[in-house]
Amino acid sequence: MFSSEQKVLIVMEGIRGELSVAELCRKYGISDSTYYKWNKEFIEAGKACLEGDMLREATSSEVQELRFQNQELKLALAELVLRYDIVKKLETLRISSQHQKYMRYTAEEKEEIIRAVKSSEVNISESLRYLGIPKRSFYNWYHKYSVGGLEALRSKPSGSPHT
Template sequence: MEKEASPETGLGEVQRRTRQKYAAEEKIRVVLEGLRRETSVAKLCRREGIPSSLYYRWSKEFLDAGKSRLKGTLSRQETPQEVVELRRENEQLKQLAAELMLKNRTLKRSLTGSTLEEPDT
């Protein structure tokens, strides 16, 4: 025995299925065009086929993200590949530092003619 869907439930389902997804680049383009004020927000929204409330939400998100970025509070999550690459680079740099320290010590010994271990300064 199935329940009959009420008109409100049916409307919500239709809205959910027809809700359009917008790419970030598209949102940015629309918001920047609105911020330039070459045309009114109402005309822009009509042309783009979006409600003005959606434009203002995108605009607020855009400006808030910009504020966070300028404050330095926005950070991104590193990818596993970046972590692997950074660890590899770190190991290479440690090895290079060890080699340079050994060469430095060898050169110091050759200049002083000493074969004894000298304390590092």
């Protein structure tokens, strides 16, 4: 595989005429048709440049690289949009910027927190820190919810331990 600079040097060497086209092709291990194709492209590009048309066709490797970069940008954008949506959802669950220390949540709020945190692309620790909810409380809720569903998250009557 020859770079564009190497192709130009080979074509220029052919134009100088120090070697026949056949000798030049043997020297670089290319076919006559390849040399003539490069020569034609070189002349057409030079002509277009002299006419002021500076645009050129992208090479297949450039197109491939641009496609790869485009895909990477799409993935990065999708991740940012997803994180934004999750943070906005978590924001609605956040009670105050001071996170009241012994805040009591309803069973429905606990369920919503569990769902939001578990579906979040942000890791669990980061989500809980943002919400101001201790990990121990969250995992206690999560275990109860996993075993008994929403009903298990409901507060117990006085005298019973509750979270």
